[in-house]
Amino acid sequence: MTKTQQIRLARRPSGLPGDDTWSLTTEELPGPAEGQLLVKIDFISIDPAMRGWLRDQRSYVPPVGIGEVMRSLDIGTVVESAHPDFAVGDTVSGTFGVTEYTISDGSDVSKVDLTIAPGPTWLGTLGMPGMTAYFGLLEVGKLQAGDTVVVSAAAGAVGSVVGQIAKAKGAEVIGIAGGPEKTRLLTEELGFDAAVDYRNDNVAKRLRELAPQGIDVFFDNVGGDILDAALMxxxxxxxxxxxxxxxxYNAEQLPPGPxxxxxxxxxxxxxxxxxVFDYADRYGEAVAQIAQWLAEGKLESREHVVEGGVARFGETLNMLFSGANNGKLVLAL
Amino acid sequence: MTKTQQIRLARRPSGLPGDDTWSLTTEELPGPAEGQLLVKIDFISIDPAMRGWLRDQRSYVPPVGIGEVMRSLDIGTVVESAHPDFAVGDTVSGTFGVTEYTISDGSDVSKVDLTIAPGPTWLGTLGMPGMTAYFGLLEVGKLQAGDTVVVSAAAGAVGSVVGQIAKAKGAEVIGIAGGPEKTRLLTEELGFDAAVDYRNDNVAKRLRELAPQGIDVFFDNVGGDILDAALMxxxxxxxxxxxxxxxxYNAEQLPPGPxxxxxxxxxxxxxxxxxVFDYADRYGEAVAQIAQWLAEGKLESREHVVEGGVARFGETLNMLFSGANNGKLVLAL
Structure with missing residues (x-):
């Protein structure tokens, strides 16, 4: 038996999730049965989409149920295996949830090659945020060389990759982020042409100055006033x-639209x-391309790793909503 | 000299245009100089877009200036001509403005064939509203046979044509309009499959009942709560x-978005x-197709003709905003 702690949804939050949203529980897992594997979780991906999964409403995936282990994408290590495709010591990714250990039947579990990049990068630039940036910008945004691209939440997991892919493809790139530390990161470290600080600048006015000919692609992670500023x-x-x-995401009532x-x-x-799930059959293409850009130094992966147990999940999630993270937010167990 | 009355923009309205928005002026026109023609206006097109032309803001056409003759599309008759392409008695359409007579140099003036349809139809189903419906539905909306189409302001000049084209192309069509008289018109006379009365129905709930599989194309003329109901x-x-x-269109402050x-x-x-102007080089194709549908009885043109002088322009325009018209609103001089 393996003792494991996990975070469960105790009640649906109204507004910013508070401590009473979550319950920390302990259980004993048996050894893996035939066809199963026991995974020790190393890294938990902390994503804005999680807030949506807490709402009891129709969306692209069902909500997390009350009492269920909180859904998350993780990177872990196989510690026991009774599954022919997985061996002890394999590094794997899957939707294992916010837990220390889990039993999996191996479905929707992928092996991860740590010689290409470390675990947190596989949750960020080579994971869902990277896939989201790649297909959103290139397929949905139909990026052309020479375009002027603006991305909001530009220092975040998705935005930082969007801007760098756009640069790699020959676009002019303006990032919108909160505070001088983030805007400096964008222009001095990630190669953005310009950055707008939404906390201190008039965003609409700055965009007019920086892109007087107008924006070709606006990649929006934020909504609200920032979306309106871009639309203008x-x-x-x-x-x-x-x-x-x-x-x-934490609004108690649906805010006005743009x-x-x-x-x-x-x-x-x-x-x-x-x-992004609609592009699942093309993830391989995107991973190969992004890995190549990483190897060539055309793309830099940023992760913000918080060390701690699953008990720190709630406070770590809320860092997303205060904008405390630079790059992909990961909880390392 | 020809004496003519015209409506000029006296001041930019705040909210619904009032009497003080307009001034009725009289002037004397000389006979047409070489290359010009004198047109007597027969029908003035009354369009929702006019409200936008009164705002002093960047848009797809410049605003009407204070003191200028109000912009409008008209159908008229050539009463004097010194232009080689136009003869006395020709019926013509052009952006002549809200006036009884005008002098034109013939640019952007088209001859109108009254054997195909009467003048008001050339301002509606065979005019800008028809072009808007045709290209909006087929090109922007990418209509496919079997689609479920919903159109708002469905009893209006554009909406009534959108619904009928969609039916002609094999779609299932639901119209949204205000009041039982309009919904009856849609289903009993214009061949819509169903109609929602936004004044008396819960629009979101009715759409869910009528299109449980969801809407493929929503053609929106209205915005506000109706757009939100469709988005859901x-x-x-x-x-x-x-x-x-x-x-x-008459809001004093920009209302919230969807x-x-x-x-x-x-x-x-x-x-x-x-x-619609972006499709100008394809108007001929659309006119030919719509004229054929009219001749085959697959499409019925609805005009709401108000008789009166240019002095009745202001009150006629406001009929659009109270929803008093069925079909294309036209002021007949």
Whole structure:
């Protein structure tokens, strides 16, 4: 028997998830039965999408149920195996949840090659955030060389990759982020052409100055006023890629939508939503390309790793909503 | 000399245009100089877009200036001509403005064939509203046979044509309009499969009942709550065509945008704006197709003709905003 602690959803939060949202439980896991493996979790991916999974509403995946282990993507190590495809010592990724150990039947579990990149990178630039950036920018945003690209939450897990892929593809890139530390990161370390600090700048005015000819692709992770500021500064034929709306994720009532949406008409522009899972059969292509850019130094992966047990899950998640992280947020057990 | 009355923009309105928005002026026109023609206006097109032309803001056409003759599309008769391409008695269409007579140099003036349809139809189903419906639905909305199409302001000039073209192309069509008289018109006279009365029905709930599998194309002329109701009921891969937002045209402050816009993400859907002028080089194709549908009885043109002088322009325009018209609103001089 293996003793494990895990985080379960105790009650659905209203607003920012508080301590009473979660319960820390302990259970004993038996050894793996035939066809199963026992995984020790090393890294837990902390994602904005998690807030959506807590809402009892129709979406692209069902909500996490009350009393269930909180859903998460993780990287772990196989510590016992009765499955023909996995050996003790394999590094694997899967939707194992916020737990120390788990029993898996191996479905939707992938082996991870740590010689290409360390575990946290496989949850970020080579994981869902990287896939989201790649397919959102190139397929949904239909990026062309020479485009002017603006990305919000640009210092985050998805945004930092969006901007760097856009640069690698020959675009001019402006990032929007909160505070001088993040904007400095964007322009001085990640190669962005310019950055707007939404906490201290008038975003609409700065975008007009930095992109007087208008924005070709706006990749939005934030929503709210920042989406409106971008909508006011589109170029004719612009593509707005809807990836997220973190400004609204903790709202108790649905906030107003983008009041400038009729700019889409003036600029003959489109706003398109997507879910990265739809591109699952092409992840291999994206991983290969991103790994190559990483190896060539054209792309730099940023992870923000918090060390601690699963008990630190709740506070770590909330770092996303205060903007405390730079790059991909990961909880290392 | 020809004496003519015209309506000029006296001041920019705040909210619904009042009497003080307009001034009625009289002037004397000389006979046409070489290369010019004198046109007597017969029919003036009354369009929701006019409200936008009164705002002093960047858009797809410049605003009407204070003191200028109000912009409008008209049908008229050539009463004097010193232009080689036009003869006395020709019926012509052009952006002549809200006036009884005008002098034109013939640029952007088209001859109109009254054997195909009467003048008001050339301002509606065979004019800009018809072009808007045709290209918006088929090009922007990418209509496929078997699609479920929902159109707002469905009894209006554009909406009534959108619904009928969609039916002609093999779609299932639901119209949204205000009041039982309009919904009856849609289902009993224009061949819509169903209609929702936004004044008396819960629109989101009715759409869910009428299109349980979701909406493939939503053609929006209205904005506001009706747009949100449609966004909640999309099918995966849906196309939202932004044509107008009449619910907001008289708002003194920009109203909130669609709070349900993140439905575009859940449904992998797009929302795209367009301006019909971009399709000008294909109007001939659309006119020929619509004229054929009219001749075959597959499409019925509805005009709401108000008789009166140019002095009745202001009150006639406001009929659009109270929803008093069925079909294309035209002022007949």
């Amino acid at each position: 500064n589109l170029r004719r034929g612009a593509r707005v890629v809807l990836c997220g709306a973190i400004s609204a 009041s400038r949406y009729m700019s889409l008409l003036v600029f003959r522009a489109s706003m398109t939503g997507f879910v | 009921n999309l099918r995966r891969g849906a196309r939202v065509v932004l044509c107008g937002a009449i619910s907001a 709070s349900r816009y993140m439905s575009l993400l859940v449904f992998r859907a797009s929302m795209t704006g367009f301006v």
